Amino acid sequence: MIIDKKTQKYDRQLRLWQASGQTALETAKVCLINGTATGCEILKDLVLPGIGSFTVVDGKIVEGSDVGNTFFLVSDSIGTNRAQAVTEFLQELNEDAKGFHFSEDPVALIENQPEYFLQFSIVITTDLPEKPLLKLADTLWNAKIPLVIVRTIGFIGYFRIVLPEHTVVETHPENVIDLRLDVPFPALEQYVNTFNFETLDSMDHAHVPYVVILLKYLKQWKQDHDGKLPSTSAERNEFKQLVQSGRRNVDEENFDEALASVWKACAATKVPHHVEEIFKNSSCDSITIESSNFWIIARAVRDFVSNEGLGLLPLAGNVPDMKADTSNYVAMQNIYRQKAKEDISAVRTRVHDILNSIGRPAEFISDDEIDSFCKHASFIQVIRYRSLQEEYITEPKKLDIGRWLQDPQANIVHYVLIRAMDRFYESHNRYPDAATYFLEDDTEEVSEEAKNEFNTLKTYVDNLLREWEITNYPEHLDNHIHEICRAGSSELANIASLLGGMVSQEVIKLVTKQYIPMNNTVIFDGVRSTSSSYIL
Amino acid sequence: MPRTLHAETVLGQSLFQKISNCRVLMVGAGGIGCELLKNLAMSGFRQIELVDLDTIDLSNLNRQFLFQKQHIMKSKAEVARESALKFNPNINIIAHHANIKSPRFNVEWFKSFDIVMNALDNLDARRHVNMMCLVANVPLIESGTEGYLGQVTAIKKDETECYDCQPKPVRRTYPVCTIRSTPSQPIHCIVWAKSYLFSQLFGLPEDDDDERLEAEMTQENVKEIENLKKETQALKQIREAMGTADYPQKVFKKVFTDDINRLLSMEDMWQNRKSPVALKYEEIEKLVTEGNSQLNNTEESNTLKDQRVWSLAENFVVFLDSVRRLSEKLMKEQANNPNASLSFDKDDPDSLDFVTATSNLRSIIFDIEPKSQFKVKEMAGNIIPAIATTNAIIAGMIVMQSFKILNEKLNECKTIFFDGSRRPQIFLSESLNPPNPECRVCNNTHIILKVNTKKATLRDFLDKVIHGRNDDMDIGEVIVEEGGRIIYDVEYDDNLDATFEQLQITDGKLVSVKPDDDIDEQNSSIFAISHRDFETPNTWFQVDGEPFATRNKISVTKSNSFSKQKRKLEESEVDTFEGLSRKRPAMNEEILVEDDDIIVTDSGTQKLIVID
């Protein structure tokens, strides 16, 4: 039973996203626009866990300042193509990931040949100006390819995820146990009826699974209470007393477990609200040949709920560890598993019918995928992101931004400055940066040049605020404008590392379709060590 | 343009200068360590010392980016240094492939740093560095990650909580009898396979095994404890057959048939438990030859090979084969070194096969659910998930904290919790707490004791350092401890005429002295031993600091009478305490799950992490 080398190498991460996540990662093709310090950190954190391939698109030549903030560049790299130089070093990190480089100006490439980017599963940009960014975002949006926009300025990090829709089945919730204690299905009820507590000897009595104990006493409770469950806390306490009364001695751990689960037993099993919302989505109503697997299965599950599911989602079938002898435990596990199997099979039939109706073969969606969906049905997630077009042009979140800006501690201020810097760049073809900021060391007196930079950048900030109809100027903005003029667009290696970790984590979530990614903008402030997320 | 320009611009001249002059100690060159070394180098730190005991393993490569395939088995500290210098030739990195607890890293050495950064993976080393930093009065940045979770905090003597101010979860332990005679959960069988059978067959013969058993002796289990001792002896004899063709079979029959039958004969034991069912070698062998083992079958669906639970026949085959493989390995090593032994390594396929098959066979016997190899590895190895992303984030945070400390703005440091799997709040931060007055680690006086350890005796120490300072302030009877063992108390004076060296109190060790009447153990003095070749009895000691400084603030007479009263009230309680643990303080009474990587637990809302 030798574990293969690959499983050994990736062991510590397989415990987070399993073989299925690893396969998704290994088939993903990532494109990085601009091999900046942050860009390299992002790729490093994707190459190490074994991303399928990465391509660096960058037209720049390596300069001294690149070597100063990018670990992977050495003095000898100066003067070479940055795309090639960083790719070579990143490639050394993991032979499983295939590295490619394209030494072409990304701005020109987006302008002339945007379809180039359609070959990738995800595109990440660092330091891309606003105009080409909007065009790239448009192209990728139409092709449903995720785009992650990343910026690092001094102590500030920013990233934004753009994608029409992201659906997640494996969200990795903390607790996935669904025991149907309030609504036992017939097979479970029959099994519980096979237990006669009075006749059990002391060993068997101490090994009755707690699920059986609860179901037994709930049945008794319901008989005495018009078929209703204990609902108030007084009733729950009364029910606890009832369970306690059946206990023969304090050593019976199974009774401890039963008592600890009383509140769960009294909670009604139902379709969670957020899943109901997903079922109401128009994508769930109109299934066409364009529909993704997620929506086809979601529709099948919705139909299952309103028919043979009797208002409930398919049963996941997991049974937690509990104090029980193995034969009872296994018997009970089999009853839950059998029910889960029946539910899955019903959903599968519905999926096949839907596929048939849109002219797809039954094997278009694998049984594994249907199984997984059914097991996670209570936890599925759909994120609809806002497009960059909406954020920048058609529907900027004027009111929200104005409101958020009132709080001087809020990180939204950095967003305003990043947008203003982009405007600055648009006109001057460079970012604000006063070469000599203070006239002398240890004085607060700023240079003439710095004052000019400040005033120019402030004009762009004012323009933005005007566009957003924000009338009262938040005074704290000035400090931040100063800071940008002082530090320029310098990337701090340390912040690059931090942001690189945050972004690659989101990329892994998007690519593996596991865990729930951020929606849609995250701003990180290194000085205060805080981060905020905004829907912009 | 100079290499550091970005950092210089953003950080400003004055901080940048402090960074260049700062001497940093990094403890650990693993997951966080690799990221941290890179960040330090790129942020302008120029004097870095690096300590790590570990060598590089294949399973490190998914995140420890300074290491590559060709570095497997080499020293982490040394390879990290080489790789970092390749990209940053202008900085000064000193690498130590060593245990941070070794005597050469004494308090004076710790004192030579401006800041210490922990990037460790275990509680024990963390506690040690915490203590050393308190004694040396050097700021410490502590960190840890586990999967998508991470944590960073800053520790400074007398200003913040220390690492031990908040109680840490104790290691999970299991009673010997549960492990040896009455397992009821998969983990019991895994602990038995790993900590008992593996070490009995391939490890160093455990001399303290009998002691452990005796420690648990009660009136009810006297007989069983005696039997278990005999069982271990019998196994030792079988071990002599190692290398012969039927050795694996002999072991099998001993532990899975004979010992189980012996247990079954103890009828009392099974009155309230399900009795085990012994395995029969010949029957399973027959199953195997009839082809019921699917060992070489291709796997259904896309489950990984090691994620399936093996059948009885498979476990049988793997058990015999892994015993053979491990025996060969051990004998090969013994050819060069007669004292060689093997220890369980979760990343070694032979050890893992052995523990998987052994624990599953035992589970089958006791009617416990068997586990897949993937799961066994996780449980036996205490594996915690680890990825590059979280480590990169936490390493970045460590450097941010160091900037604040160098700027003398400790008050701006925070305890930062990171959770990358939950939304929308990624970071949570809390202000640093002041030292916990109840803490037994930091609420002490810390003193460097320069001493000729070859000449000075315990009596000298008590006379000259503890009692000889000032008659009015005499501390009364004391208890002296080192590394968890009692060296001296009022009822135990056997060591008085032994030298420090004879008592193994050598350079770098920490000795704790506390007043005997101090029930709360809140007024200890910790002496960091630093050996000096002082020649005359009068100068065998040089004390840098004042022992019991905090205590001396209160009038002695008053506190004495108060404590005496208190003692009287609690006498019976104290006596029990003494009887139970003071006399045998260092001995561990239970089989431990060795934690080479973990122990993590919720402490309130703070998910406290140890790790990587």
Ligand SMILES: [Zn+2]
């Ligand atoms: Zn403390």
